[in-house]
Amino acid sequence: MVRLLVSVVDAEEAAAALAGGAHIVDVKNPAEGALGAPAPAVVRAIRRALPGRVALSVALGDLPDLPGTAALAAVGAASLGADYVKVGLRGPGDAEAAGRLLAAVAAALRDLAPGVRLIACAYADGPRVGAVDPLDVPAAAAAAGCAGAMVDTLHKGAGGLFAHMTDARARAFVEACRRHGLTSALAGSLTPADLPRVAALGPDIAGVRGAACTGGDRLGGRIDPGRVRALVSALAGVVSGAGGTVSGVRR
Numbered sequence: 001m002v003r004l005l006v007s008v009v010d011a012e013e014a015a016a017a018l019a020g021g022a023h024i025v026d027v028k029n030p031a032e033g034a035l036g037a038p039a040p041a042v043v044r045a046i047r048r049a050l051p052g053r054v055a056l057s058v059a060l061g062d063l064p065d066l067p068g069t070a071a072l073a074a075v076g077a078a079s080l081g082a083d084y085v086k087v088g089l090r091g092p093g094d095a096e097a098a099g100r101l102l103a104a105v106a107a108a109l110r111d112l113a114p115g116v117r118l119i120a121c122a123y124a125d126g127p128r129v130g131a132v133d134p135l136d137v138p139a140a141a142a143a144a145g146c147a148g149a150m151v152d153t154l155h156k157g158a159g160g161l162f163a164h165m166t167d168a169r170a171r172a173f174v175e176a177c178r179r180h181g182l183t184s185a186l187a188g189s190l191t192p193a194d195l196p197r198v199a200a201l202g203p204d205i206a207g208v209r210g211a212a213c214t215g216g217d218r219l220g221g222r223i224d225p226g227r228v229r230a231l232v233s234a235l236a237g238v239v240s241g242a243g244g245t246v247s248g249v250r251r
């Protein structure tokens with residue numbers, strides 16, 4: 001089963017995501033970027049409000065190629081109760097640079113926050129702006145000691161995941177993650193209609209914010225439990241229709 005990660009900006013949205021059936025709560029500041037880092041107090045408030053069994057993921061930012069900055073941010077998020085930290089590989093331009101940054105973060109977590117899992121996040125549209133190619137990330141992430149790898153989109157509003165990545169490339173990313181023993185995640189302005197297509201690619205996790213917000217608005221909207229519920233259903237291959245639901249529908 002593909003699990004649904006929902007990105008939230010505060011504790012009220014976290015509760016709404018859980019009420020809708022989200023499996024993983026991710027906290028980020030979308031106003032600061034695709035993987036914008038939230039304020040420390042926001043992370044702490046959400047961790048305190050969440051039931052202990054619910055995993056909390058924290059975005060660390062669309063990071064420059066500065067391994068020390070990334071490592072310090074990761075330990076900061078870990079100290080606030082993150083279970084996963086997501087590192088946006090905006091700055092590193094190739095697998096070697098990405099691996100260096102990820103290794104610095106992984107070493108800091110091993111040393112100071114063992115048990116906190118590192119997720120390497122590439123951007124489907126990253127190569128256009130000099131960022132590492134997503135397909136080069138799984139091997140580098142595994143070598144560095146990450147638990148997982150994700151593809152998102154950097155430029156929101158410039159098309160979703162499938163505007164920048166063919167199904168074949170997305171599948172290759174998921175398969176490379178599997179080969180390297182990594183959890184895989186796909187995201188990037190995914191719509192409810194995209195989710196059966198995402199599920200068919202077989203990632204462990206699908207990530208959303210915009211589609212889970214009122215008005216489909218990742219910045220001005222708020223997480224809506226009804227929308228989250230529909231997304232969970234779409235991932236499971238259940239399409240809501242006027243007369244009820246139809247199971248097993250795949251694109």
Ligand SMILES: O=C[C@H](O)COP(=O)(O)O
Pocket residue numbers: 005006007026028152153156187188189190207208209210211218
């Ligand atoms: O981790 C997933 C992202 O928060 C996706 O956000 P988005 O659906 O607004 O592109």
